[in-house]
Amino acid sequence: MSDSQLGQDSLNTLTSLQAxxxxxxxxxxxxxxxTLGDLSRLPFSLKVLLENLLRNEDGSTVDRxxxxxxxxxLKHRTSDTEIQFRPARVLMQDFTGVPGVVDLAAMREAVKNAGKDPALINPLSPVDLVIDHSVMVDKFGNPSAFKDNVAIEMERNQERYEFLRWGQQAFDNFRVVPPGTGICHQVNLEYLGKTxxxxxxxxxxxxxxxxLVGTDSHTTMINGLGILGWGVGGIEAEAAMLGQPVSMLIPEVVGFKITGKLREGITATDLVLTVTEMLxxxxxxxxxxxxxxxxxxxxPVADRATIANMAPEYGATCGFFPVDEQTLTYMRLTGRDDAQLALVEAYAKAQGLWREPGHEPLYTDTLELDMGDVEASLAGPKRPQDRVALKNMKASFELLMETAEGPGEIREANLESEGGGTAVGAESAWFEHPSSQPLEMNGEQSRLDPGAVVIAAITSCTNTSNPSxxxxxxxIAKKAVARGLRTxxxxxxxxxxxxxxxxxxxAVxxxxxxxxxxxxxxxxxxxTTCIGNSGPLPDAVEKAITDGDLTVASVLSGNRNFEGRVHPLVKTNWLASPPLVVAYALAGNVRVDLDKEPLGSDRDGKPVYLKDLWPxxxxxAEAVEKVxxxxxxxxxxxxxxxxxxxxxxxxxxxxxYEWSDKSTYIQHPPFFDGLQEQPEAIEDIRDANILALLGDSVTTDHISPAGSFKADSPAGQYLQNHGVEPKDFNSYGSRRGNHEVMMRGTFANVRIRNEMLDDVEGGFTRYxxxxxxxxxxxxxxxxxxxGTPLVVIAGKEYGTGSSRDWAAKGTRLLGVRAVVAESYERIxxxxxxxxxxxxxxxxxxxDRKSLKLTGEETISIEGLSGEIKPGQTFTMTVTYKDGSTATCExxxxxxxxxxxxxxxxxxxLHYVVRQMLQNA
Structure with missing residues (x-):
């Protein structure tokens, strides 16, 4: 069905309204x-999907x-039916947007080489790309930090930004929000979203x-405005841009009932960390x-958006809030015009998409939270779902230190609080009982202790979109300054x-x-810090951490705290509300019990406690009125x-696009080289070697890191061979337009552990x-x-985290034919x-343990050469070093x-190019 034509409408549902x-x-x-029967108790999110099907009914991709x-x-609260969802628009950020536009440019090249018009490759849906992932915290703590960081960003990323400017004029339906403007999800919430x-x-x-779909997993933030959307990989987003529907099973819908109100002193961040843990x-x-x-x-919508933002952290495809008065209040505040407000209200009410008091749809499963039970919380040290009650932070960190027994062993340290918060997942390779180190900063002598907060960052779409x-x-800063406290x-x-x-x-x-x-x-x-662009620590701090092998901390108002993400030297990372970030900057150590111990002393030497500063x-509310x-x-x-x-x-x-061999940022990717009109036959995998043997919760950060990298890494060596000095490396995320860098960075996170090696961290294997x-x-x-095929073997929750297309692209370019894991994250x-x-x-x-895999085995997988269908089983044969074998379905x-x-x-993308060539 053409985008400019109405659907078949077999149920005769097309009608009109006045707004x-x-x-x-x-x-x-x-x-x-x-015709269909009562739909009033269908979940609101599924009503949106149903409307999408009614509007796009064409007798083939969507039929009765x-x-x-x-x-x-509604009868079974679940379904195994596959549907085709056509989002209204696509949202991109620059880390995933640059490789997305590189792919589009490469597709145009492939179409041109096939003798067709390259303009066949063009977004059919509106696309907004917001440049928000490239600024690093190189400069901080002074009035010129913003100006200096933007200047450095523009200098570092000149090639990338030239490329995006080219894309802006080359493609239709493609807009770019320039650097230094905002984060894509907040721009989406405050401006782009229409409801x-x-x-x-x-x-x-x-x-x-x-x-919409977006090339960032936190696209779900827009769900707080009654807009259904979620993160997809850049690959899937590119296909959606080019008119391909998003294929999905009708999802199960879990209802989360919210009652009560937050107590005095409890923030929306505390609420979302509790929701994340529960889900x-x-x-x-x-x-x-x-x-x-x-x-x-x-x-308010700002609180809803905070909860919706972290859907990837609680593992859901989306976290949806229906439209109601709060939606209109927020849209009015953020400057949407009266005509749009009138349309939203009239349409939502006419469609049964308006939340009415007491209305309870039917859900697959439900759970409930009285907001009065929420307590002040953080989450860490390396997973967003591992909530720790503020009152337990000190004991939690010290338990992590005490349970460290030696490198390579993995344990869990559980500290149950009265409120249910736990600290989970300490890995002993981090903790080797280090001692404090002498430190001189700005002529001031002090010591850096275990638990020192070396990064305190108010950052990320999650919380900076919330005025409260x-x-x-x-x-808190105002009261702290009045009392004479210092960071x-x-x-x-x-x-x-x-x-x-x-x-x-x-400012106001x-x-x-x-x-x-x-x-x-x-x-x-x-x-910035949430994506790994925290920038360098002061030399003295880095030296103290390294000399003492200190386990230090970051506290950030973000949504991600995976290993190696925030900073390579910072082994524990804690998610917290912005006011707690300020508090920990004053305290200087996560081993200070903010519930009982002072943050510092005032000018008169009297102790100042968090409760003395907390607004x-x-x-x-009085401050928020100024927005x-x-x-x-x-x-x-x-x-x-x-x-x-x-x-x-x-x-x-x-x-x-005019590709340049000299560029170290933008290179023609090899994905479409030698593209034939018909796909090649798929062969079974025979005698493959295992490239990596991985454990549970391997994230896309482990597979394709976004942050900085070392000079002696394969990516660092490549850049130096091409005349780039280490100071100009930038980050993996910024180099995503160059496959040569990215394939060298695949599985290169400094904290990844390949079980083929003993007591080794980083992107290494045994050949x-x-x-x-x-x-x-x-x-x-x-x-x-x-000519040896490769496989990767992994545990549970493989691919957790950001929607990172290079985690898949790099895997493919390394020659990996299959990944075998216990479970996968969706994207x-x-x-x-x-x-x-x-x-x-x-x-x-x-699993890998029951099969006693060491990485020395060869793997064969039969059945791939037949017809590929959903839900098949294939036989894996493991051949051990001694010649014995085992099989597994x-x-x-x-x-x-x-x-x-x-x-x-x-x-x-190969499918899309072939379709377009056939239809040209």
Whole structure:
């Protein structure tokens, strides 16, 4: 069905409504219910999917059976029916956006080489790319930090930004928000999101729910505004841009009932960490979570967005909040016009998408939280779901230290609190009973102790979009400055909001000056510390950590704290609210019990406790009142403009990109080299070597790190061979347009542990033919030269974390044919298929340990050469070093017919190019 044509509408649901002075047509759910039966208790998120099916019914990708399956869901609360979802738009950030545009440019090249018009490759859906992942905290703690960091960012990323400027003029339906503007999710929430979309179709103005997919897992933040969207890999997003539907099974929907109110002194961050812990324990991977209950009545959109943002951390596809008065209040505050507000209200009420008091949809499963039970919390040391009550932080960290027994052994340290918070997952390789180290900073003598907070970062879309917690941080700073408190000298402080509006309201409230006095100067508008762009620590601090092998800490208001992500030398990382970030910067160590011990002493030598500084809800509310609509209209009135440096970037006006062999940022990827009109036959895997043998919770950060890398790493050596000095390496994330860097960085996280090696951290493996230890990249290249296929073996939750397409692309380029794991996170499983890598799953009761795998075995997998279908089983034969064998039946995690077709073509992008060439 063409984007400019109405659907088949076999149920005759097309009707109209009046909103303001305009008439809109829409596909009516109540009219569909006349034929299908009562739909009123269908979850709101599934109502959005049902409308999507009604509107896009074409008799092939969407037919009546798909619509009926949504109704059957109400009877069984689950479904095995595959549907095709067509989002209204696509959101990208630059780390994933650059390789996405590189792929589009390479596809244009492939189409040109096939003798067709390269303009065939063009986004069909609106795409917004926000440059927000590239600013690093190189400079901090001074008034010029923002200006200096932006200048460094522009210099480092000149090639990337030239490329994006080229894409902006080369592709239709493609807008770029320049650097130094904001974080994509906050820009989406405050400006891009419409809640109800509309466009002209067949002479009518068609209204429909605003939906999207994004190339960042925290796309789910927009669910707080009643907009259904979630993160997908860049590969899947590119296909969606090019008109391919998102293939999915009708999901199970878990209802999360919210009642009560937060107590005095408890923040939205404390609430979300509690929700995250509860949902992770319940198990919601691959499911929708939908929030309901009368506790939503007074929950502002900013709090909802904080909860929705962390859906990847609790494992759900999305965390959806329905439309109600709070939605309109937020849209009005953020400057959406009256016509849009009228449309949202009229449409939501007409469609049964408006939350009414007491309404409880039917859900697959439910759980409930009285917000009055939430307590002050952090999460860490390395997983967002491992909540620790604030009152237990000191004891929790000390237990981690005490339970360290020696490198290589993995234990869990559990500290149950009265509120249920635990500290989980200490790994002993971190902790070897280090002692404190002498430290001189700015002429001041002190000591750096275990537990020292060396990074305190107010950062990330999760919390900087929420005025209540940002104002709370500013109020604590104001009271601390009034009492004469100072940040400890070893703490690297930073403030990196998600939009310029934040600095506007902090300034108007008179709080920015006090944050500055504690070192929380503006360092940039971007993800910074949360994505691993924390920048270098002061030399003296790095030396003290290294000399004493100290276990130190970061405290950040982010959503991610995986191993090796924030900073290579910082082994424990704690998620916290912005006011707690300020408090820990004052305390200087996570071993200070903020519940009972002072943060420091005032000018008179009297102890100052956290309770002395913590603002009341009335104080916070008074500050939040200073957030005005004019601030949003001012900042977003020129959101696509950029500064003079951005405007001055000159690019050729060509439809096909002019690749440069000299570039170390942008290279023509090899994915479409030698593309044939028909895909090659898939062969069984015979006598493959194991490239890596991995444990549980291997994240996409482990597989494809985003942060800095060392000079002696394969990626570092490549860049130096191409004339790039280590000081100019930038980050893996910024180099994603160059496959040569990224394949060398695959499985190169400094904290990854390959069980083929003893007591070794980092991206290394054993090259089996000689028994040598070498980098995973070097071993993979040797295997490729010999024509040896490779597999990766892993434990539970493989691919947890960010929607990182290079975790799949790099795996493919290293020559890995299949990954065999105990379970997968949703996005990475999809990305592996999207790159032609088979995701296989061990049956219950079988794993790498039961098979006694050491990495010296060879692996054969039979059945791939037949017809690929969803849900197949394949036979894996393990041949041991002594010649003995074992077999195991593996479940294919190709879950849908579309995924099977993509895999048959060697990947989703290969499928799209072939389709376009055939239809040209």
């Amino acid at each position: 303001g002075d305009q008439t809109f047509h829409y596909y009516s759910l109540p009219k569909a219910a006349d 059976s798909h619509i009926d399956a949504m109704v059957q869901w 109800v979309w509309h466009k002209p179709v067949d002479g009518k103005t068609l209204a429909y729910p605003d939906t 992770r324990k319940r198990g919601v991977v691959g499911k929708f979570v939908e929030f309901y209950g009368d506790g939503l009545k007074d929950m 917690v940002m104002m709370a941080a500013g109020l 400890k000298p070893w703490v690297k402080t930073s403030l990196a909001p998600g939009s310029k509006v934040v600095t506007d309201y902090l 409230a008179g709080l920015q000056d006090d944050l500055d006095k504690l070192g929380f100067h503006l360092v940039g508008y971007g993800c 009341s809800q009335a104080e916070i 005005k609509t004019d601030m949003f209209r001012k900042e977003y009135g020129e959101v696509f403009e950029g500064d003079d440096i951005w405007k001055s970037i000159q690019v050729p006006e060509s439809k096909v 089996i033919p000689t028994g040598e230890q070498m980098s995973i990249y070097d071993a993979a290249m040797k295997y490729q030269q010999q 990475h499983r999809s990305n592996l298929i999207g790159m032609g890598v088979m995701p296989l799953q061990f049956p219950e009761g079988s 593996l479940l294919s995690r190709i879950d849908t017919a579309n995924e099977a077709e993509y895999f048959r073509h060697g990947g989703i």
